[in-house]
Amino acid sequence: MTPGKSPSQTDYKADKIKVLEGLEAVRKRPGMYVGDTGERGLHHLVYEVVDNSIDEALVGHCDQIEVTVHIDNSVTVVDNGRGIPVDLHPTEKKSAAEVVLTKLHAGGKFDKASYKVSGGLHGVGLSVVNALAESLEVEIKRDGKVYQQRYKRGIPQAPLKEVGRSKERGTRITFRPDPQVFETLEFSFDILSQRLRELAFLNKGVRITIEDERTQKKHEFVYKGGIVSFVEHLNRAKTPIHSRVVYLEGEREGIDIEIALQWNDGYTESVFSFANNINTIEGGTHLIGFKSALTRTVNSYAVASGQLKKDEENLQGEDVREGLTAVISVKVPEPQFEGQTKTRLGNSEVKGIVEALVNDKLGSYLAEHPADAKKIVMKGVEAARVREATRKAKDLARRKGALDSGSLPGKLADCQERDPALSELYIVEGDSAGGSAKQGRDRRNQAILPLKGKILNVEKARFDKMLSSQEIRLMISALGTGVKEDYDASKLRYHTIIIMTDADVDGSHIRTLLLTFFYRQMPDLVEKGHLFIAQPPLYKVKRGKQERYLKDENSLEDYLIEIGTENVRVRPTANGHGLAGQPLQTFIKKVLRWEKLMGMIARKRKSRSVIECLLMEEDFSEETLKDEAALKRFQSQIASYVNLISPEEAPISCGLEEDAEHGCFKLVCSTRSNGTGITTVINRDFLASPEFKELKRLFSEFTGLGYPPYSVENGEAEHKLRSLTGLLEYILEGGKKGQYIQRYKGLGEMNPEQLWETTMNPETRVLLQVRVEDAVEADRIFSTLMGDEVEPRREFIQEYALTVRNLDI
């Protein structure tokens, strides 16, 4: 409140009230004055009376307004202002109060000397309410006296009369809306509360209460923070991105400006503008000035701080206002309201004044609060990015139209079949593979879409894989479903969609990109099981004129064992029939498994010989680890076994250590491997590990054949082999003899016939159906690969590169 600015109380007398006739007009056309005769107009009556009190508050003479809704829907508004003047009006020969209440366009507000600004609707305020009220009673406390007057439909029942004495001051008006005028008489507590709260925000420090005697509901609104509190209130359920509400304030050319703003992490813009306490729903010059200055100020800060490069496109207004909550309140001496509902401020001078204030004060704020400023700019930059992305996405969705029936992309080799349920689409990586696939396919129901994963040389040693927008478009139009809100599953042109990529890392990257795209933008296809991954073979083996394709490493090994055991019989040298044929194959596969497990153990830097020795000790169990004497015996056994079997691992030292956590011991053996020391720990965890358990199981099966050395007969000669490893090598070598083994590095290495035979022929091919879980996993891989943190990504790529060789997703 700034009472100093206002004219003194003694100046506010009857001669200040100018008269304009025509109250009867109000009853004839109430809509012109209060909007309508429905709910809106009804509530407007209360606002008019309250605005009259607010006007007193604006000049610092009132800080308390009480609104009461009575049980008969009459309303009382009491304020502690100066009280409406009661002295005789010089030209009207009536009390000033009566003039105010009966003459249209009469009010202190039309005389700029009394009120600097006014919130009442163009000064028609109280007289309009009086005209539209069935009854109205006014009580004025002023200069130690109390005055009263009653009206019916705007007509005074008697002149204003002094009725008593009081030390208080203020105005009290009780009125009941006229049922002859209004379609509804029922006041809404919520509607009234909302506007009164708004007024309390806009007029800081003024206490406004509302009490509803019909329901005993009560609210009290008082905000010391004014519109800063308003913004906090509006943001109460949101998460602000900066803690302080920015408050800009100033006065220029008699116009008071207050602006409060704060950004939250949401995306909606909530900007409210007020002129002389009137909610300017239609905006106006104050809002225009604010918006343009805001955009300019944030942009120039963004450039100055380096967050926006000079060559980058400026942030647009909508970018800057994303997530913004703001309240602009101006107080203008002679407001011009325009528009359909008279809620657009028209005073043209206001625009420049608001602009200048925001440029100046917001600019300083940003410069003085760089942390807040950074977040605000970032928010705008992100919004700009989203706007651009959305535009492109919409563009894409729109273009789809042109690609409907008849005009499919030229690169697509479509099939003859028209029934989607019977049609297949192969999405093939690479032009050459695409060419082979086009030649090799069954054109009756197989369509081919070659896609080229684009390789970008980002840095000198980094080549990124991506799908160009062109490619994404091709795919969407070939599938026929469209995207976004236009997505229509019933338009899918192929119910079997097969991704066919090379079996190398690049191929797996393209596959990951495709799977991620489908998962994100067409999850429906995955859910319905339309998506598949082709399984092209990894190997081709040729023996004489026979050719075979093998899909992976395991199949190759099985094949080599099958060939390598042909006409071979293995038996221990001592005695027995030994093994041949199918049982021998099974046995060799187990040896291979054993070798792989041992390989894993060696990679974990444990001594293979020590583990072998442990496996030979059949009774060794977790219990043994508690038996110190048994362990000591075993210790020396290990030493002699290692010295005998692989002397290169010596010197060996073997010790017992306490395993306090498990109440037992652990064996710690140090040996050498390729010149460096390695430590093999045999403890409870190791004995319980799956690989040890499997090794133990396999080992017990091997004893069925007896101990080495083994004698191997292949019909022509007999060999002696010292170990299982030697036996395995012999068999695998035998399998490879006379074979030409080719590892396919890409689909392009296969000719059309081979591609058809191995990967596309429905009779022989193997397809992997993509389930939602697989797609989730692809998305996870993709997100990790895309991630910003370099180190986890690098590790991940290495790990991932190993696993993708198995062609599993």
Added chain:
Amino acid sequence: MVVKCPICQAEVIWEGNPNRPFCSERCRLIDLGAWTEGRYRIPGEEPKQESDRDNGEEEEPS
């Protein structure tokens, strides 16, 4: 099933969600925009012939 929104990482319920796996239409559009702008790239491996030379060497002749 609960998944993470690929854009804002919010937890998203899959079933009955028209924007799955996204939390909102907005995030879905951001993603679609990123595809069409070619912003999604998978960092490739270093080319093989380069990697041998690369070990610990600052200078590269090419």
